Amino acid sequence: MVSNGSGAPPAFPRNSGEPEKEISRKGFWKTLGVFFALFGPGIITSNVDNDAGGITTYSLAGSEFGLSLLWTLIPITLALIVIQEMCARMGVVSGKGLSDLIRERFGARATFYLMIALFLTNLGNAISNFAGVAASMEIFGVSKYVSVPLSAFFVWWLVVKGSYKSVEKAFLVACLFYISYIVSGVMVKPDWADITSAFLTPTIEFTPQYLTLAVGVVGTTIAPWMQFYLQSSVVDKGLKPEDYQYARMDVVFGSIIVNIVAFFIILLCAVTIHQSGVQIETAKDAALALAPLAGKYCTWLFAFGLLNASLFAASILPLSTAYTICEAFGWESSVNRKFAEAPQFYGLYSIMIILGAAVILFPDLPLIPIMFYSQVINGVLLPVILIFMLILVNDRKIMGKFSNGWALNLISFSTIAVLIILSGSMVFSVFL
């Protein structure tokens, strides 16, 4: 061994395990390498955001108003980045999930009612995603009585029987399938000059339908559950404050990707369905309307995208809900535990899937009112959570030197104010 004392480095030729880290190498490739080791939370969260509800809203926006809502995606992307960045930062700095921070800062009562509201609105989202599975599989000629129970079981099995690593990999693969929307968007050969000018010129129509849909697009992109999911995933990744820049890149990247997908869905429906004047009400209508206008492959791609998005969101939403609630109440919560070790966690997770799937299978249940009230709760919940987040991110006891500066506060205050006005008007319009 090293007996001469000259400080010759002892060799560590361990050929198993990870490849040796080269500390001296710096620059672009290193950054890229670290990014790929740490990325995931932001990209997964953003993609789940384009769930069945999102795709429906974008399809409606495109087919009813053509390209005129396209520009809203620019401010939405910016708002998404601002809000998600706060969550990622809180996760990295505090090492705690959002519901953990809310519980410790705002006490048991506020947390309890917040969690009930979150459960209800997420249940609504879960239902809409099983509806998405049913709709897309019907396009492929599969009855919903087959597709919904099977997908519910698949989603349940994936988490209960799988390990977290396999789950996360499955999720990352699901993200790739969103490309199918981009492919179908390019397949219809749109007029890019028109699109560019529509994208960059904000136009507003002051009609109730236009405004409702504009609010809908915002509401479906920025949802309460995302903040909880993103922050918990960042915490789970074990990112350190030094790695914060990578978490931020992840968030920015994810927010842009999600809006690129939204962009192509709106574009696709605008240049086909809107121009031909067909009326649609659901994402399934949109997919079917595409066949005569753009070919049956386009329909299939659209339906496949919807299936993927619905399944993806149907697995993440119940998971995220169970995780968030258990964290707030201090119950055992981990996909790496067995059922008996974490009964509340798996109980909540299973209830959401079973209820979500059952509502679709019983034709007598009032699906539309259920979805409607879930959207209302969503609209009430979002402002509360955003305000809590602002208070937390400005709390120096939690955030230290990473709390918001005045510039960041100005941006996040105005973003949140706009979002609160929008979701407030959404809730208000319901009661008109």
Place this chain on the structure above:
Amino acid sequence: MAVIPNSQVFLFLSQILGKGILDVGGQVRGKVLDVVVAVADLYPPVTAILYRPRDAKTPARLPWNKITDIAGRVVSSSLSSPDAPSGNLGEGELLLKESLLDKQIVDTHGAKILRVNDLHLLKVNHNLFLIHVDVGFRGLMRRVGLEKASDKFFQWFFDYHLADHFIPWRFVQPLSSPALLRLKIAQNRLSLLHPADLADIIEELDIHKRTEVFQSLDVETAAEALEETDPKIQVRLIENLNPAKASDIIEEMSPSEAADLLGDLPKEKAEGILKEMEKEIAEDVKELLEHPEEKAGGLMTTAFATLPPQATAREALEFLRHEAENLDLVYYLYVVDSEEHILGVISLRDLLLASPQTALGDMMDPRVVAVKLEDEKEEIADRFAKYGLKAIPVLDEENHVKGVIPFKSLLEVVAPQLGK
């Protein structure tokens, strides 16, 4: 502790917080903000109450002996001169709301991380003690203000009596601040946990608390817990320590675990730690580091016993008694010649049964089942299964004993593949 049965004897923190403070004349003078206790091993007594006086912004401290009644309402005999500015807690004092309520604690009896829903206090004579931490659903409902409603609901709907879920204070380790972890009550209560349970708890905590908890442990407990921890988390924990402290902990680990851990660390950090370690242990660990983790050489430990064939059974037993503390394996004694070539093996049972004068050379079993440095774990597992051994020696090309693989080390490598 003599408990006089009385409906007002037990109190919850949630029943005290936010309550008005009355003077003897019955005038409301302020609102209760928090409760101060002096940390004690068994039942921490309440020493003061923090309250916000009317028309004042800063909280004030009201010593316990000035409070004449706390059940039902809080009455104080003198409010005129708050004794001390509130922010300064005395030595060994603890704010119940600030550092316990809604925070995470470790239940050292059940080996779990839980969240505190409420705190259970007991009033005996003129003193109020903290006795239980409430982690149950009923406590949560009490905080929400729905305790009665949920009791009735469960009774009516499920015919189920919703019971309290209390943890006695002596099993509670608060986690909310590093100061609380350092607070040596009698000793850090986490060291009462089984190392494997402690490792599970460390893995479950967030990255900051994980480090705080780990650094609060004494060297021996830390080493035992570290051996049971996930390798990735091991690396994080050690990276946050200075080399001197890290080497103290790693010296306490078994050489093979230590080598696995050092092999996973960045090179510079590992070298720094090795320099700080005792020379003898460092040499052992460095030797183990040269072998790949999944092969015999990487699984083996160097802390085992060898003796020459001339030694007697009595001498062997003496030797074991003396060295057992430093050995990873005491069940087998390997008989070697002066150049460390293997000659035979003796089990502890043989040694106990043999007459004290017998030379080891005469009683040893020369049919030694061994593996080579480069053997893969599957081959090693086969040997263990076939011969029913508790440990297998590892030989190099010239039959020198280089180390021994205890069954436990193999099990850790093989267990994840079982049942899949």
